[in-house]
Amino acid sequence: MARSGSGSDRTDPPLPGLSDTGAAGSFASDPQMHQQHRERLRAKLMRAGPEALADYELLELVLFRAIPRRDVKPLAKVLMGRFGNFNHVMSAPVRQLERVPGVGPAVIRELKIVEATAHRFAQAGILGQEVLSSWDAVVAYCRARMAHLPTEEFRILFLDRQNVLIADEAQQKGSVDHVPVYPREVAKRALELNASALLLVHNHPSGDPRPSQADIKMTRQVEQALSALGITLHDHLIVGKAGATSLRSLGHI
Structure with a gap:
């Protein structure tokens, strides 16, 4: 039985007109292709490091956690186009993120976790110094x-x-x-x-x-x-x- 809950416990809605289409075909209608794409990105990160990933690919890795069963590349590219780069996406105000089609509470939560982690990591370099x-x-x-x-x-x-x-x-x-x-x-x-x-x-x-x-x-x-x-x-x-x-x-x- 599916568990009911608040909007913050659900994955976010699809991006209208983009989430199931693209030059590579429909990931949403081909779960195997979808999973292979995710595994390739994860393997690339672990093998070659974050410098080997484009900003939108790193953003995809973050979005995987919020949207586990859909192609997130279109949404990653929309966010990059709207805010300019990875850092700007992470630090974008919640109200501006909410205006992006396909972005809901689950995506916003993951973005803000990454932002908070980055701040804490940077702060650790000066605490006690x-x-x-x-x-x-x-x-x-x-x-x-x-x-x-x-x-x-x-x-x-x-x-x-x-x-x-x-x-x-x-x-x-x-x-x-x-x-x-x-x-x-x-x-x-x-x-x-x-x-x-x-x-x-x-x-x-x-x-x-x-x-x-x-x-x-x-x-x-x-x-x-x-x-x-x-x-x-x-x-x-x-x-x-x-x-x-x-x-x-x-x-x-």
Whole structure:
């Protein structure tokens, strides 16, 4: 007997007009061909590594878990066409994913599991580490965590006296081009965590990591508030799809 349940327990609906057709024929009507295709992709991954897979093929491997009995290549290519690349698909907002035909709760759940895993993996490279001597890992983590967000987010990395990371928190979320930051609240949270130093991070959804005058002004206000409490502001990183910018390297701290 089939088990009933909520929508999150079911596989997602087929992609209209695409899921059962294609140059290679109908995988849905030929279960053996369908299974062989999946096994070939899995074997390719294990034999040659992820670098041997195109983005849409890696995405197919993720979608296999959500849609176990249908050809997912058409949906993978639709998602790639809509969002641009594998990273953008994983980090796409749920509301935007829901608008894609063929994407339902099961697909969204798998995509967000992969996104969360990537963030946790990147964070592991800086937890318990002296941040200033692990700078490349810090930048890589911040880019993985924030570069593809659709709206601005302001995060703080709180450090102890040895500049070891003790907390990483999102303080504020804003619009596509603005996030409110309150220096008093930043200083208050630093005191609560007994932090000796901070690293500020926020993203530019436009992709351009260059600081605005508002970014520079806010950074100086936070630095002043922290300085009065004997807390060091090491840097303010601005993250974009094109890279990351350090306000200290530009002379603004």
